[in-house]
Amino acid sequence: MINIAIDAMGGDFGEKPIIEGVIKALNVKPFNAILVGKSEVLKPLIPKNLEHLVQYEEAREVFSMEENATDALKRKDTSIYKAVELVKNGKVQAVVSAGHSGASMSLATLRLGRLQNVLRPAIATLMPNIAGTTLLLDVGANTDCKSENLFQFAVMGEVYAKEIMQIAKPRIALLSNGEEECKGNELTKETHQLMKKLPNFIGNAEGRDIFNANVDVLVCDGFSGNVILKSCEGVAGAIFKILKADIKTNLISKFGAILMKPSFMRLKKKIDWQEYGGAPLLGVKGCVIISHGKSDARAIQNAIFQALHFSEANINKAIENELSKF
Amino acid sequence: MINIAIDAMGGDFGEKPIIEGVIKALNVKPFNAILVGKSEVLKPLIPKNLEHLVQYEEAREVFSMEENATDALKRKDTSIYKAVELVKNGKVQAVVSAGHSGASMSLATLRLGRLQNVLRPAIATLMPNIAGTTLLLDVGANTDCKSENLFQFAVMGEVYAKEIMQIAKPRIALLSNGEEECKGNELTKETHQLMKKLPNFIGNAEGRDIFNANVDVLVCDGFSGNVILKSCEGVAGAIFKILKADIKTNLISKFGAILMKPSFMRLKKKIDWQEYGGAPLLGVKGCVIISHGKSDARAIQNAIFQALHFSEANINKAIENELSKF
Numbered sequence: 001m002i003n004i005a006i007d008a009m010g011g012d013f014g015e016k017p018i019i020e021g022v023i024k025a026l027n028v029k030p031f032n033a034i035l036v037g038k039s040e041v042l043k044p045l046i047p048k049n050l051e052h053l054v055q056y057e058e059a060r061e062v063f064s065m066e067e068n069a070t071d072a073l074k075r076k077d078t079s080i081y082k083a084v085e086l087v088k089n090g091k092v093q094a095v096v097s098a099g100h101s102g103a104s105m106s107l108a109t110l111r112l113g114r115l116q117n118v119l120r121p122a123i124a125t126l127m128p129n130i131a132g133t134t135l136l137l138d139v140g141a142n143t144d145c146k147s148e149n150l151f152q153f154a155v156m157g158e159v160y161a162k163e164i165m166q167i168a169k170p171r172i173a174l175l176s177n178g179e180e181e182c183k184g185n186e187l188t189k190e191t192h193q194l195m196k197k198l199p200n201f202i203g204n205a206e207g208r209d210i211f212n213a214n215v216d217v218l219v220c221d222g223f224s225g226n227v228i229l230k231s232c233e234g235v236a237g238a239i240f241k242i243l244k245a246d247i248k249t250n251l252i253s254k255f256g257a258i259l260m261k262p263s264f265m266r267l268k269k270k271i272d273w274q275e276y277g278g279a280p281l282l283g284v285k286g287c288v289i290i291s292h293g294k295s296d297a298r299a300i301q302n303a304i305f306q307a308l309h310f311s312e313a314n315i316n317k318a319i320e321n322e323l324s325k326f
Numbered sequence: 327m328i329n330i331a332i333d334a335m336g337g338d339f340g341e342k343p344i345i346e347g348v349i350k351a352l353n354v355k356p357f358n359a360i361l362v363g364k365s366e367v368l369k370p371l372i373p374k375n376l377e378h379l380v381q382y383e384e385a386r387e388v389f390s391m392e393e394n395a396t397d398a399l400k401r402k403d404t405s406i407y408k409a410v411e412l413v414k415n416g417k418v419q420a421v422v423s424a425g426h427s428g429a430s431m432s433l434a435t436l437r438l439g440r441l442q443n444v445l446r447p448a449i450a451t452l453m454p455n456i457a458g459t460t461l462l463l464d465v466g467a468n469t470d471c472k473s474e475n476l477f478q479f480a481v482m483g484e485v486y487a488k489e490i491m492q493i494a495k496p497r498i499a500l501l502s503n504g505e506e507e508c509k510g511n512e513l514t515k516e517t518h519q520l521m522k523k524l525p526n527f528i529g530n531a532e533g534r535d536i537f538n539a540n541v542d543v544l545v546c547d548g549f550s551g552n553v554i555l556k557s558c559e560g561v562a563g564a565i566f567k568i569l570k571a572d573i574k575t576n577l578i579s580k581f582g583a584i585l586m587k588p589s590f591m592r593l594k595k596k597i598d599w600q601e602y603g604g605a606p607l608l609g610v611k612g613c614v615i616i617s618h619g620k621s622d623a624r625a626i627q628n629a630i631f632q633a634l635h636f637s638e639a640n641i642n643k644a645i646e647n648e649l650s651k652f
Binding site for chain 2: 068129143176177182184185188208210212222224226227228230233234235236239243250252255257259267270271
């Protein structure tokens with residue numbers, strides 16, 4: 001059975017939703033959960049029938065969201081530090097954390113190390129589109145990139161798409177400000193030439209292609225990826241806010257909205273990041289799933305499933321193999 | 327009265343919506359419209375009662391969307407070339423074009439020239455937010471920027487916000503991947519320090535801040551701006567597509583949607599770029615409003631109003647004055 005360490009204390013809402021998520025996941029698919037945090041707080045939350053699948057790793061501190069990621073290495077008694085150490089020591093195959101994402105990333109990179117031939121790890125995230133999902137990477141690990149970095153993100157994204165998204169021939173594209181090869185900034189123009197080496201590279205894609213299901217893997221630098229992620233969250237939020245405010249002013253609309261509620265709920269589920277669990281950090285030795293700080297139990301459950309799939313698929317071996325070809 | 331040249335042939339849908347937009351605008355606010363294109367095609371479209379406000383400038387060719395912007399300078403008989411020449415020769419104060427935006431931009435920059443002290447012109451666009459609009463610039467004129475460019479975009483955006491958006495103390499922010507000063511890529515970190523010279527600079531902002539009405543002017547490089555613009559269009563489109571498809575499968579939802587139609591229409595109007603006309607090119611001698619290729623009559627009307635306000639406000643003088651202070 002796969003062992004997964006869960007940073008039980010790092011999320012914005014404390015241990016409750018994290019442990020609920022672990023319980024949900026354990027009820028669907030058995031694995032060994034190693035909960036990292038204060039065992040006296042965590043133990044009472046685990047039901048009797050699941051006790052045999054749960055172990056505890058003591059950590060007395062939490063790395064708070066306000067702290068600077070660079071300090072994570074020094075804070076050796078935090079739940080995220082101890083969780084990453086369990087991967088390093090081979091006691092678990094994967095770690096799931098809804099804590100400080102910068103801390104998770106630097107601990108993973110510095111304590112676990114990079115896979116062979118990987119220059120920079122990348123955070124990948126699944127974005128909902130009209131037909132399924134698009135994998136976008138990097139979304140924040142690297143704000144300044146070279147073309148070699150983006151090329152490697154493409155290779156890592158392709159492996160993930162094949163193994164986890166189960167797409168035999170994933171369409172890989174490079175984010176740019178126009179589809180034509182001549183469009184882009186200096187970085188993307190250089191990267192475009194490198195990416196031609198990949199048989200599944202379909203060329204440049206624009207922001208809108210994330211959502212119209214034309215692309216399976218979209219590659220960009222971490223600055224652009226982060227900007228996209230947050231802008232899109234912002235648009236979706238604003239649309240519903242404007243609509244909600246309008247409905248309040250009109251009784252007929254209000255009644256219409258009540259009738260439409262199931263449709264809205266299904267839409268919400270479809271575009272909700274919590275459905276997709278967390279964001280895997282690709283390129284480090286081990287499996288690190290970075291979850292949103294505001295994750296609810298469902299998001300944690302899905303992040304755990306991601307960690308299970310990731311570990312079962314042996315993605316890291318596949319990434320090293322692919323990169324060795326270039 | 328202000329003279330405005332309208333590239334009557336450049337849009338995706340030909341002259342019809344452009345001329346309809348001109349007529350709409352003329353009926354609301356008089357100005358001298360100089361229609362640039364084939365006069366024998368355009369003349370029959372103008373109603374008798376408006377004939378005294380309309381003149382024609384002959385242009386036999388259209389610069390097509392497939393052409394390379396760099397060829398625009400050589401294509402001297404295109405409607406966009408001739409329209410820009412009218413500004414250059416002082417025959418009109420402004421030009422509105424829904425044609426090839428790259429061509430408009432290079433013609434404006436090379437034929438009209440830059441304002442004093444302006445290193446690079448920028449395309450600014452109004453993005454709808456939950457309370458009004460946010461000015462985002464640059465959205466495509468400059469894919470690779472230096473910090474001095476972004477600083478100047480901030481100054482130009484501030485002038486536009488004061489004069490056209492009528493905001494006495496516009497909140498100016500720099501797009502980054504986090505609000506903290508330490509967040510960003512090398513370009514934004516350097517720019518952040520320069521922007522501290524501006525009293526209305528409120529710091530870094532994230533993609534979501536465009537929509538939550540926390541920022542009046544958001545500054546970014548043209549690559550990021552373009553990516554944001556297209557991603558946000560993509561999200562909004564996907565949300566409505568998913569919702570529409572879902573409604574079709576459920577009779578009660580369908581009925582609810584009919585009742586909610588007025589709310590949806592008001593939302594659509596609020597988030598529709600056509601409401602905001604076109605994107606002004608800031609930093610060139612003269613006024614150039616770049617409209618979407620798919621502009622309908624309403625979008626053209628609004629772009630003309632923008633051109634009128636721009637010309638009346640004497641923004642270019644204000645930009646030169648502000649920039650001379652640094």
